[in-house]
Amino acid sequence: MSELLVFDNVSKFYGEVLGVNRVNLSLAPGITGLVGPNGSGKTTLMNLATGLIQPTQGTVTVRGIPTSDPERLFRLVGYATQFDSFPPGLTGRQLISRYLEVHGYPRSVAQELTQAAIARVGLSEAADRRVGGYSKGMRQRIKLAQAIAHDPPVLILDEPLNGLDPMARAEAIQLFQALAEAGRHVLLSSHILHEVDLISDRVVLVSSGYIVAAGEIEGVRTEIHDHPIQIYVRCREARHLAARLFESDHLVEVTLHEDLQGLNARTRDADRFYLTLNELAASGEVTIEGLGPADEDVQAVYSYLITEEGASS
Amino acid sequence: MAVYGRTYRAYSGPLTPERQRPWVITRYGLAELFDSRFFLAQFLLCFIAPLVASIRIYLGHNSEVIAIFQMAASQVEKLLAVDAAVFRNWVLWPQSVLAFLLALSAGPTLISPDLRNNAMPLYLARPLSRMEYIAGKLVALLIPLAAVTLAPTLVLYLFQCLLAGFSWTGQNLWLGPALAAACLVWILALSLAVLAISAVVKWRPVARLAIFILPVFLSGAGLILNLVLKTQWGSLLRLGDVLLAIWASLLALPLDPGSVSPWAAWAMLILVSALSLLVLRLRVRAYEVER
């Protein structure tokens, strides 16, 4: 079988602005997470993969089919875009069935497929309401339903978990996993690494239009494990706490807050850091008012993975 | 939560007085308008016609130029005399057309983007009423329109007073306020209508098209009614004819043959303005019902 999705030396420029640059990528079946901060080029890659935009240079194929051949391409591909907009005045059911008819399905079949897709994303009750009145989560689900309605073997989903409440998020993740188990290939994007970590078999990290890393999720996880994380602590005895923390060898850096009522600490070993903090609190040396991770987002991981400083540390 | 304690500080500085808040809308509206190079160029081009008119007024008072004509002094005087009709033909009319074109560019950028981007709840969640929002936007449009109509008209009037001396000024003292009223009537009605269309049509280019089409359409219908029915009432649909009739009443000029009566023209303009205000009241609100 041909590779699922192949980017061959693909560049895309919007005038003088770089979208993506010299992307060579070959995605195998399974669930692949496309991860990157906002504006990194994830949506550009997905739009290139579905022919909504054309590359300035290079070629994109899905199972050997060029994106300039929609007749064959969109039998294989379902795409839930990031555009949060819909044709005005349509109900959820009309939105899906009308475009299924453009696929070429007879009306009765289109309606049957629509009903199945809507039920699958849990929108049956709202199916006959206008999409314009849907909540953000419902709009996300109707986009998902539109992408899966013709049961395509390849699904491309741009930030599909955005705006979903925790319950809907869990259901959506279950749905992706079920689709993958049924042999579907899913490419989904997110800027939250943790989310992708939960679902994906492999990840592609994108930053500033370049592919930074691609591979099995475990490899990235290891990289992240080595990355010093930053934790904030609010306490009155911030100076004393800083002094005590410096006694441990896992600490990289401490910055006191401006009001001297707290600090940010960078550590190579979060477990040992929290243990030390527990001991200090239990002994009554410091009174902790609040603490938490200060940079547990993908941006921080990126700056670690892609900067020279990060690479060398 | 500690994180809020660390980063959030409630604003404790002075607040803009309540009455001045609509001007914030005006200030930003104006800034947005003049950010556009196209608008700025258009705005500057609007001052070419008054420059020409100022030359026309100057010539009327320059004896050397008058001598060039080699005509009887009374004839030359008549030719170059400056009166209300000259102000209407050389200043009011061209500036009003240019003001319409300026409103065509500026009007749709004021309300329709706020409606399109669902910004209305953000505005109206502040201590700002709907009418204050409308007033703020209205003034943002009125200021450039007044700058290209009212300001040059009054400057040229003062220029003429300066050159013509006390006698002409004494006889035409009424003309200054009349010219100001003629400009204000037009730009106020125009601004209200343009804002109303901008509030109905959410898309800027479409709103622009609608602002252009509407007078053209009505003008065509009016022309047909006049031609076919051998009447003058069709002129009530023709913006230019309505304006000329109103100016004739303000500037004490004779009505063109076949013109509508000034009272009917005034009634039409007031009706359009009232309708525009009603539309603005209905459309500018913090929510939208999806049916």
Next chain:
Amino acid sequence: MTTEPVALLPAPGSPALRRRQLRAVFRNELARSFGSRRAILLYLAAFAPIGLAIVVALVTMLEPEGQSPATASQTYAWIYQVFVLRLVLFFGNVWAFINLFRGEVLDRSLHFSFLTPARRELIVLGKFLAGVTGTSLLFGAATLVSYVVMFLPFGSAGLVDFVFAGPGLGQAAAYVGITALACVGYGSLALLLGLFFTNSVLPALVLFAWETIEFLLPGALKRVSVIHYLKSLAPLPLSDGPFAIVAEPSPAWVSIGGLLVLAAVLVTIACWRARRFEIRYGED
């Protein structure tokens, strides 16, 4: 459903599939462009000549002296050529056909069409046919109704006489035909504007200016306007006024054939453009 959905589709590229897809695009577009709130302006524009005809008919009823079906026919020629042809049909079609693509870009919903397994040429064709059908039916009906309204003051006998024994039927058919041709001509031009220009309003206004000054243009340039061919088909020719440059009207076969060929060329260019069209919804 036990079978794979894709198994229910005809083979890619087969005429059967393309017919189905064309029908679906056509139906969807008809519903979108003529059944939505945005279409209200189109309906208002279509009602304008009827409203004008009603006013004229009422005045004729109040002052019937000197009025006859022949004068009503002459009056309608004025209404049709000055108001319907130059304003209603031009702006109505510009509105409807620019909306086919630019409207969807403004609504940010064009990607739904482009994510279906249909060739973009087929989407362009389906949309264009829907536009032509919708506007022709709407403005054709408005033309017919306004024409009939003009003769109502003369009673049913007068109307029947003029229509069936006189030139009425031929004139009505000619006006409806010109209306349909105007929809094809202006429609194909506006379709192209909507695909090529982000802000299609300015080129539409330039086009309007060109069509408006057509009567001042020399003969060769007149032939580069749509209105010249439409006027050539009018059953009652009108004077363009003292400043007009008079030119021979084109024969009917040239006017009809020319406009149809023009539309075919423009739709072909539109198809070419659609294939390269990128979905990048920016600021409106």
